[in-house]
């Protein structure tokens with residue numbers, strides 16, 4: 854195996870690590886499960902079977918922040 858191929862392999866692995874870190878930082882939700890900070894995380898508001906352990910949900914909406922008065 855040539856040095857060029859080793860360098861190419863290292864660059865591919867580093868690129869994969871960087872892309873993974875970017876995805877983690879920009880993924881939705883701040884906790885392990887989306888439901889934990891979803892505004893619909895009650896039996897009355899959400900009937901999905903994934904609740905309360907959804908890791909992917911198109912209905913996810915973060916809890917609204919309280920505005921200081």
Ligand code: SF4
Pocket residue numbers: 887888891892893894895899900901903904905906907910911912913914
């Ligand atoms: S809408 Fe999705 S993320 Fe929100 S509580 Fe229901 S299952 Fe969880």
